Amino acid sequence: MWADNEQRAPRGDESGGGLRRRATIHDVARLAGVSRQTVSRAVNDKGEIDPATKERVLEAARMLDYRPSRFARGLVRKGTVTAGLVIPDLMNPFFPEVAAGVLEAAEQRGWQVVVWDIRTDDGREREALDVLSHQADAVVGYFKNDDDVLARHLGGMPLVLLERGPQQTRFAAVGIDAAAGLEQGIAHLVRTGHRRIGMLDGDRLDAPGPRREAFLAEARRHRLPVDGSWVVKCPEHSVAGGEAGMERLLAARPEVTAVFGFNDLIAIGAIRTARRHGRQVPGDLAVMGFDGLSLGELVEPALTTLHLDKRRLGRLAVEQVARLRAGEEPLTGADAWVIPELVVRTSA
Amino acid sequence: MWADNEQRAPRGDESGGGLRRRATIHDVARLAGVSRQTVSRAVNDKGEIDPATKERVLEAARMLDYRPSRFARGLVRKGTVTAGLVIPDLMNPFFPEVAAGVLEAAEQRGWQVVVWDIRTDDGREREALDVLSHQADAVVGYFKNDDDVLARHLGGMPLVLLERGPQQTRFAAVGIDAAAGLEQGIAHLVRTGHRRIGMLDGDRLDAPGPRREAFLAEARRHRLPVDGSWVVKCPEHSVAGGEAGMERLLAARPEVTAVFGFNDLIAIGAIRTARRHGRQVPGDLAVMGFDGLSLGELVEPALTTLHLDKRRLGRLAVEQVARLRAGEEPLTGADAWVIPELVVRTSA
DNA sequence: AACGTTCCCGTGAACGTTCACGAGCCGCCC
DNA sequence: GGGCGGCTCGTGAACGTTCACGGGAACGTT
Numbered sequence: 183m184w185a186d187n188e189q190r191a192p193r194g195d196e197s198g199g200g201l202r203r204r205a206t207i208h209d210v211a212r213l214a215g216v217s218r219q220t221v222s223r224a225v226n227d228k229g230e231i232d233p234a235t236k237e238r239v240l241e242a243a244r245m246l247d248y249r250p251s252r253f254a255r256g257l258v259r260k261g262t263v264t265a266g267l268v269i270p271d272l273m274n275p276f277f278p279e280v281a282a283g284v285l286e287a288a289e290q291r292g293w294q295v296v297v298w299d300i301r302t303d304d305g306r307e308r309e310a311l312d313v314l315s316h317q318a319d320a321v322v323g324y325f326k327n328d329d330d331v332l333a334r335h336l337g338g339m340p341l342v343l344l345e346r347g348p349q350q351t352r353f354a355a356v357g358i359d360a361a362a363g364l365e366q367g368i369a370h371l372v373r374t375g376h377r378r379i380g381m382l383d384g385d386r387l388d389a390p391g392p393r394r395e396a397f398l399a400e401a402r403r404h405r406l407p408v409d410g411s412w413v414v415k416c417p418e419h420s421v422a423g424g425e426a427g428m429e430r431l432l433a434a435r436p437e438v439t440a441v442f443g444f445n446d447l448i449a450i451g452a453i454r455t456a457r458r459h460g461r462q463v464p465g466d467l468a469v470m471g472f473d474g475l476s477l478g479e480l481v482e483p484a485l486t487t488l489h490l491d492k493r494r495l496g497r498l499a500v501e502q503v504a505r506l507r508a509g510e511e512p513l514t515g516a517d518a519w520v521i522p523e524l525v526v527r528t529s530a
Numbered sequence: 531m532w533a534d535n536e537q538r539a540p541r542g543d544e545s546g547g548g549l550r551r552r553a554t555i556h557d558v559a560r561l562a563g564v565s566r567q568t569v570s571r572a573v574n575d576k577g578e579i580d581p582a583t584k585e586r587v588l589e590a591a592r593m594l595d596y597r598p599s600r601f602a603r604g605l606v607r608k609g610t611v612t613a614g615l616v617i618p619d620l621m622n623p624f625f626p627e628v629a630a631g632v633l634e635a636a637e638q639r640g641w642q643v644v645v646w647d648i649r650t651d652d653g654r655e656r657e658a659l660d661v662l663s664h665q666a667d668a669v670v671g672y673f674k675n676d677d678d679v680l681a682r683h684l685g686g687m688p689l690v691l692l693e694r695g696p697q698q699t700r701f702a703a704v705g706i707d708a709a710a711g712l713e714q715g716i717a718h719l720v721r722t723g724h725r726r727i728g729m730l731d732g733d734r735l736d737a738p739g740p741r742r743e744a745f746l747a748e749a750r751r752h753r754l755p756v757d758g759s760w761v762v763k764c765p766e767h768s769v770a771g772g773e774a775g776m777e778r779l780l781a782a783r784p785e786v787t788a789v790f791g792f793n794d795l796i797a798i799g800a801i802r803t804a805r806r807h808g809r810q811v812p813g814d815l816a817v818m819g820f821d822g823l824s825l826g827e828l829v830e831p832a833l834t835t836l837h838l839d840k841r842r843l844g845r846l847a848v849e850q851v852a853r854l855r856a857g858e859e860p861l862t863g864a865d866a867w868v869i870p871e872l873v874v875r876t877s878a
Numbered sequence: 879a880a881c882g883t884t885c886c887c888g889t890g891a892a893c894g895t896t897c898a899c900g901a902g903c904c905g906c907c908c
Numbered sequence: 909g910g911g912c913g914g915c916t917c918g919t920g921a922a923c924g925t926t927c928a929c930g931g932g933a934a935c936g937t938t
Binding site: 216217218219220223229230231232235254256257258259260 | 915916917918919922923924925
């Protein structure tokens with residue numbers, strides 16, 4: 183006499199709305215007149231079941247809109263791994279590409295990935311970690327917060343930091359060899375006759391990031407007439423940010439003859455304001471980016487840049503997670519670094 | 531005498547590798563000399579616990595590298611919702627933006643989102659659904675497969691289709707009002723004197739998609755001298771695809787004077803080959819895109835396009851999922867449609 | 879001295895599934 | 909007619925956590 187089981191149909195009237203209790207395996211078993219185990223056999227189509235009863239069970243399941251609880255199932259069947267991926271800003275074309283790498287590698291291992299878009303609000307990093315620490319088995323991503331803060335919020339979960347050099351953190355990391363990149367980049371600029379080179383840095387913090395440090399180091403090495411006053415910070419890692427930054431650089435150092443962008447977006451912004459100020463690119467001003475977005479081939483002039491294998495970055499990160507989980511030593515040094523490759527187009 | 535508990539440290543030697551059994555709440559309880567419940571109180575920091583014992587428990591948890599099982603926890607605490615998001619191609623800047631909308635709306639509801647990148651391999655749609663049907667509570671995404679195939683692979687899960695008009699599917703959907711968009715677009719082209727208008731379609735199938743149909747309808751309405759032979763298919767939704775398609779369109783219909791792209795990427799490709807063929811844009815050939823990627827402002831000439839609120843698309847999809855889950859009627863008609871808005875820049 | 883409060887802590891039960899085992903039934907062969 | 913093997917199906921137990929209780933100790937109040 184429990185025939186009033188809930189049907190799957192929306193039943194719009196059913197005033198009060200709200201979800202009914204989800205049907206469990208017991209409900210299906212009762213409706214089909216069999217035991218739990220038989221239901222389990224039917225829905226997971228194992229053998230040991232009569233085709234007729236199987237069909238009857240499946241029908242019952244359909245009527246009750248039964249779906250097995252992934253929690254109960256996960257509790258007894260081990261092996262489902264969920265990784266968290268934390269990304270600063272999905273609107274920046276750089277990140278979808280590393281995300282693609284992460285997704286690809288994760289899928290190969292049979293893992294699933296839950297994604298968080300921080301939207302460049304550092305505070306949200308902590309929220310992300312708080313929920314992820316409950317729902318994921320490991321986390322990879324970009325983080326601005328300090329190691330301590332992160333540790334506090336991830337409650338023991340393995341963490342792989344993106345683009346923090348393995349030296350800059352006590353977590354596993356995969357980084358970018360900014361020094362190697364800048365070496366190629368600055369060398370190319372110097373080779374083509376530039377000495378008054380500025381930089382549009384992207385770091386929000388006061389502490390200089392690896393790219394700025396490498397830039398300054400190369401400047402010293404080549405004895406360029408360049409110091410900290412030649413780098414201006416672009417808090418926004420976007421074309422608009424680059425435009426604004428270039429505006430300030432031009433004001434501070436009008437004699438600048440080449441400029442290095444923290445990333446391709448910023449570099450493109452630099453090109454735009456340079457042109458707006460009547461400077462030809464690359465004639466009056468050479469511009470070099472960093473990242474190697476495919477976007478760079480599309481703009482005018484095509485962007486010379488330090489190209490990065492972003493997909494590989496993502497794949498490496500997943501590999502690090504795997505090592506952590508296996509209790510192995512994470513990769514360090516060259517194995518955990520992606521080195522940029524100079525791609526000369528026309529902007530420099 | 532169970533003092534040989536596994537430590538968190540990597541212990542590289544431990545030959546044989548592999549994960550030890552994860553520590554459970556019982557292990558922590560025993561090590562700390564308390565009951566499960568007390569451990570639970572400590573790690574979830576509820577009250578009703580002496581600060582001293584709490585610290586002791588936490589220390590024990592740290593030693594054993596204890597992390598609560600999300601399955602066991604989810605089993606008893608209801609309310610964690612996981613949605614699957616299936617995306618054709620993360621490399622196309624269009625999709626990260628709708629993904630951002632989905633993520634944003636999902637997060638507001640406290641849901642998490644696991645993402646699948648299909649990488650434009652329709653076969654992988656099914657794999658994605660197979661996995662997701664076990665691990666998610668609902669799915670939203672782009673799918674090429676037919677309703678039947680989808681239904682078979684998602685085992686009763688609610689599904690929200692992106693960019694299939696609510697009329698074209700029996701699932702809930704959120705779509706794009708291609709007709710309204712094309713009306714504005716073609717009107718603009720006609721207004722500026724064009725009549726020999728071609729289209730670079732993106733649909734892989736032979737059946738014409740909504741955009742092509744709307745294009746053809748508008749062509750008829752304006753009595754343009756244009757038929758099916760003026761639309762060429764670009765199987766690849768990318769700049770390269772657009773370049774190739776434009777090559778063919780130029781060969782088939784050299785008299786073309788304006789071209790409508792399935793997509794901004796394709797439109798940009800069209801611009802590039804047009805120029806390569808010595809045609810000025812928009813002088814000799816007007817080009818119009820569809821999507822309104824921010825990329826379009828960066829290329830030369832800046833792309834005139836039918837701009838879409840992609841974020842809103844994503845948010846709407848999540849809202850549909852919510853309705854489905856609540857047993858309400860999903861949105862239909864204008865409420866579930868995003869209408870494009872003509873953004874005139876310089877390419878047309 | 880009895881009683882109420884507050885603070886801390888532990889004990890069954892429940893969540894929904896799968897696993898390991900065993901039982902009944904049927905047909906067949908010796 | 910007894911035994912044996914192959915199907916089909918059901919029964920406890922276990923997975924790891926939280927919830928709803930209840931209990932004891934310490935302290936104060938009347």
